[in-house]
Amino acid sequence: MKKAVILHGTDSAPDDFWMPWVKSQLEDHQYEVYAPVLPKNHTPDKRLYEDFLKASNWDFEDNIIVGHSSGATTLLNLLSADWFPKIKCAVLVGTFLNEKLLVGVSWYEKGQFDNLFLDEYDSSVIKEKAKAFIFVHGSDDPYCDIKDSKALCDSLNGKFIVIENGHHLAGTSKVTSLPELMESLKSNL
Numbered sequence: 001m002k003k004a005v006i007l008h009g010t011d012s013a014p015d016d017f018w019m020p021w022v023k024s025q026l027e028d029h030q031y032e033v034y035a036p037v038l039p040k041n042h043t044p045d046k047r048l049y050e051d052f053l054k055a056s057n058w059d060f061e062d063n064i065i066v067g068h069s070s071g072a073t074t075l076l077n078l079l080s081a082d083w084f085p086k087i088k089c090a091v092l093v094g095t096f097l098n099e100k101l102l103v104g105v106s107w108y109e110k111g112q113f114d115n116l117f118l119d120e121y122d123s124s125v126i127k128e129k130a131k132a133f134i135f136v137h138g139s140d141d142p143y144c145d146i147k148d149s150k151a152l153c154d155s156l157n158g159k160f161i162v163i164e165n166g167h168h169l170a171g172t173s174k175v176t177s178l179p180e181l182m183e184s185l186k187s188n189l
Contacts, residue, residue, distance in 0.1 A: 002189075003059065006035040009069030009094070009170065010112075011042050017170050021177040022066060029189045034058050044070040045115040046077045053078070061085035064188060068093040069144065069168065070113070076121055079129040089188040090130040091181065094141055094169045095149040097121070102143060123155035133158030134184050138166030138173060159184055 004026045008014050014023070014035035023033045038044070039052050053060075060078075065087055067075035072092040078084045098117070102108040127133075135153040137146050139162050146162075153160045161180050167173035 002029070002031045003062070004031045004033045004064040004066070005058065005060065006033060007065065007067040007071030007074050008035075008038060008041070009067075009071045009096070010044055011107075012068070012071075012170070013037055017068070017173075018175050018178045019066075019068070022181065025182050026064065031064070031189075038071070038074070041070070043112050043115070044074065046074070046118070047115065049074050050077065050081065054083075060087060063087050064089045064091065064185065066091040066093065069096045069170070070116055072096060073116055076126060077116075077118055079126045080118055080121065084129060086128070087130050089132040089134065089185065090126075091134045091136065091185070092149070092153075093136040093178075093181075094138065094144050095135060095152065096144045097148045097152065098145070101145055105143065121152070123152070127156050130156075132188055134161065134181065135159070136161045136163060136169065136178060136181050138162075138169050139164045140166070141168050143168050 006014055006019050023035055026033050038049055065075055072095040075090055099113055133156045135149055135158050137149050150160055169175050
């Protein structure tokens, strides 16, 4: 059976925003979809997430993996790990690469993401772990820098999709489906 994974972001869950719609679309294409609630996701922790995902016994090889915000960061962390297998397609939605836009944001807590990021993301290592990369970003994302996301996408020879007025593609954006993503995924389904 074809497999896919959906990794939600900070203070979120797999049944939020557009994620149930994407899950349903993948299931309609005969995918078995693993969409876990990531532990202690108010303060995402790369080691805790990696241990949790390893313990799931899910076979990640040749999956489509969709990550949103810190879930996209988690996907980059996994693709950087020696143990993680090659996947079919990495989908990074609202890619969270640094905290520079969070200063002054009401919900942000200093230190909240201290254990999320790797020291650096090596495009040459990450590129070897996925056959395709698709980035989806709101044109006006106030938390995750679109220029940083686009630069990473370019370094991975990925496809970059901009959702006009998509904000962070989370609660305040009211985005409940991503047909642009599913259209781009067609060649990978």
